[in-house]
Amino acid sequence: MSMQGRAHRFGDDVNTDYIIAGRHKFKTLDMDELACHVMEDLDPEFYSRLCSGDFVVAGRNFGCGSSREQAPLALKHAGVAAVLAESFARIYFRNSINNGLPALVCDTSSMCEGDELEIDLENGKVRDLTSGAEVECTPLPQVMIDILGEGGLVEYVKKHGSIKAAGRQ
Amino acid sequence: MAKTISEKILGSHSGRDAVAGEIVIAELDYMMAQDGTAPLAIRSFLGMNGEGLAKPGRAAFCIDHNAPSPMRSVSELHSMMREFAARYGVELNDVGEGVCHQVMLDRAHVLPGRLVIGADSHTCTYGGVNAFATGVGSTDLAAGLLSGSLWFRVPETMKVTVTGSLEPGVFAKDIALMMVGRVTADGATYRAMEIVGPTVDDLELDGRLTIANMVVEMGAKAGLMEADSKTLDFFYGRTAESFEPVFADADAVYVEELELDVDALVPQVARPHRVDNVCGVEEVEGVPVSEGLIGTCTNGRLEDLRTSAAILEGNSVAPGVRLIVAPASREIMLEALREGLVETFTECGAAVLCPGCASCVGTHQGVPGDGENVISTANRNFKGRMGNPEAFIYLASPATVAASCIEGRIADPRRYVS
Numbered sequence: 001m002s003m004q005g006r007a008h009r010f011g012d013d014v015n016t017d018y019i020i021a022g023r024h025k026f027k028t029l030d031m032d033e034l035a036c037h038v039m040e041d042l043d044p045e046f047y048s049r050l051c052s053g054d055f056v057v058a059g060r061n062f063g064c065g066s067s068r069e070q071a072p073l074a075l076k077h078a079g080v081a082a083v084l085a086e087s088f089a090r091i092y093f094r095n096s097i098n099n100g101l102p103a104l105v106c107d108t109s110s111m112c113e114g115d116e117l118e119i120d121l122e123n124g125k126v127r128d129l130t131s132g133a134e135v136e137c138t139p140l141p142q143v144m145i146d147i148l149g150e151g152g153l154v155e156y157v158k159k160h161g162s163i164k165a166a167g168r169q
Numbered sequence: 170m171a172k173t174i175s176e177k178i179l180g181s182h183s184g185r186d187a188v189a190g191e192i193v194i195a196e197l198d199y200m201m202a203q204d205g206t207a208p209l210a211i212r213s214f215l216g217m218n219g220e221g222l223a224k225p226g227r228a229a230f231c232i233d234h235n236a237p238s239p240m241r242s243v244s245e246l247h248s249m250m251r252e253f254a255a256r257y258g259v260e261l262n263d264v265g266e267g268v269c270h271q272v273m274l275d276r277a278h279v280l281p282g283r284l285v286i287g288a289d290s291h292t293c294t295y296g297g298v299n300a301f302a303t304g305v306g307s308t309d310l311a312a313g314l315l316s317g318s319l320w321f322r323v324p325e326t327m328k329v330t331v332t333g334s335l336e337p338g339v340f341a342k343d344i345a346l347m348m349v350g351r352v353t354a355d356g357a358t359y360r361a362m363e364i365v366g367p368t369v370d371d372l373e374l375d376g377r378l379t380i381a382n383m384v385v386e387m388g389a390k391a392g393l394m395e396a397d398s399k400t401l402d403f404f405y406g407r408t409a410e411s412f413e414p415v416f417a418d419a420d421a422v423y424v425e426e427l428e429l430d431v432d433a434l435v436p437q438v439a440r441p442h443r444v445d446n447v448c449g450v451e452e453v454e455g456v457p458v459s460e461g462l463i464g465t466c467t468n469g470r471l472e473d474l475r476t477s478a479a480i481l482e483g484n485s486v487a488p489g490v491r492l493i494v495a496p497a498s499r500e501i502m503l504e505a506l507r508e509g510l511v512e513t514f515t516e517c518g519a520a521v522l523c524p525g526c527a528s529c530v531g532t533h534q535g536v537p538g539d540g541e542n543v544i545s546t547a548n549r550n551f552k553g554r555m556g557n558p559e560a561f562i563y564l565a566s567p568a569t570v571a572a573s574c575i576e577g578r579i580a581d582p583r584r585y586v587s
Contacts, residue, residue: 041553061355069306095306162316
């Protein structure tokens, strides 16, 4: 599966409070409402600039801080198709995969704001169509590939009854 | 093969000879969610066609982050939690019981050697009593409720040995902040930490929990300490269950070893807007403050309240400053009342709130104003964390917060202790 979209560039240590602030996330389970506030404290214009299918491109430790699953959900409902980062904080990383939002670990240093990116999820490759550069992603563990393959953990468990079979190829 | 505490606990709960790097499916001893994460967990659980808990009596919900409810929409989410808890047999800790992590400890839902998940990143706090405890998202929690187990990557372990004696006026929180400053916000990502040494042995349980609470600010999955007589004393009379503390083998393999000496440690402060932006108090002394917060899962325990009350006694909160105090649990509140601490706080001009997360998460009870500086005992100072992106949050020990609120500016607490 290949996806194409524009890069929105962020730095290191983007925490989940920045992705969706506590003052918003505690109020509602309506993710479309939360989506309007995504990244608000870092970049108030981000949501209005975002087109469906775009990518968030960040540095190290994306998603650090709280365990709020509203973070990947708000990004997904805002239209973000994948997040690419040098590294992810572990709870966010699981939450993202559990909700079917691809989280790709790769060298993002050459990717710039507005670059057109093409992502080949199956082969773990990201092509920067603007610069011509191509980078490889760190492969996911099999258990995560299985969960992502079903569209997320809810769908996976609904189908298989538990996670006990995941990752056992 | 010699093992770390993490390898032993994940091994005993998965029936495997678990080694760092491997992925295991492990049986969970207890599961917890709070009011910011439980509603989504309920939605995921029902989405998975969950019909009941795999392990009845092994799950708790806590209403602490937004309690009492400040608005109608939040009240609806709380109602959803109460209804689900009643229907499926989840223990419900309602408004006023306290911060989820302290409630879990007070009720002995977490014990040495146990494996616990919580839909809250500071679940790592229970490492302070030798449990492998880690934060997860709502959907992982839902899968845990439904199946009683979860997948884990067995983490590599980083060993931190703390030596030296703390000067009066310097506390466990200062060790925690120094550690975060040294290791940085992602220095322990995907790793467990084992935090040991004579200084840790000398700390009371309250202080150990403060340090374990903050390991996630370095990215760690768990922050494990050894259980000793202080740990066993805490659980004495709280549980009829038997449990087995877990120790690392002498020749266990560590991915990194760090030694920290605290003999010369001064009170530490984390400056806005990063937890690892740490300095000695002298670098920020004199910065004016408008609000102080003493409480949270980091520093709302009895030792914290005793220390700060002792500094505040006979003094007053400076004009133009508001000091908010929130004990971490009902049990701690009651003891603080018996000891006269609540009276001391109230007399000196502080506002004492009901047990819970108070102003930490920016949802209610103490949102700072534009341009204001806050000095807080919490664990995070991200921009917007307390509900206003135009405010500036400094993190410090309860003693430093108390001294700063007396003076109306960041102050060195060592002047107030004998």
